[in-house]
């Protein structure tokens with residue numbers, strides 16, 4: 326199973342990715358997580374991308390493609406993988422085709438912009454584990470504290486309201502064209518790719534069940 330989770334920032338891709346990788350026992354390839362990891366370790370790459378990420382803009386295709394090309398060649402990706410937050414531009418999607426990295430299914434999660442802003446502004450993260458909470462929809466047992474370790478939760482810098490609006494604009498301009506790109510591929514007999522749009526309104530479990538139904542069809 327090779328799939329792409331597509332959708333604007335804040336539609337719940339990270340949360341849904343957890344459900345899917347558990348059920349299908351495949352690794353999650355989140356380019357955002359890989360970049361945040363490189364910032365945490367203070368690597369040369371991390372220094373290069375920190376400011377760009379904090380501004381809400383996209384990191385260059387070249388950097389992203391180097392990361393992804395290396396990752397999909399790891400042995401654990403043989404049985405499949407889930408791309409979360411990648412591809413984010415048409416050139417990234419074209420690079421996948423060029424490298425003969427074919428996906429079976431694209432799942433798009435759809436949500437209105439106001440709902441997205443509310444979701445992102447309430448999101449809290451446990452940095453060490455990547456666990457995601459939400460003040461309203463998925464609160465930790467104690468406000469701003471991780472349930473498992475008792476460590477503090479943080480709000481990502483790029484989840485602050487001003488940056489969220491920038492990220493939405495970036496999504497519409499650079500990533501949304503992928504919707505037509507992949508729909509056209511799924512309509513073409515040349516590719517065996519399936520495209521499903523899923524309504525992102527509801528609880529995490531409701532959305533999960535819609536995605537599972539699409540994948541088992």
Ligand code: AMP
Nearest residue numbers: 356357378381382383384389410411413
């Ligand atoms: P995410 O965690 O997927 O929301 O990504 C956070 C930030 O990392 C984005 O706002 C971009 O700056 C950068 N980023 C993550 N994935 C990509 C990608 N595929 N292409 C370009 N930039 C990316």
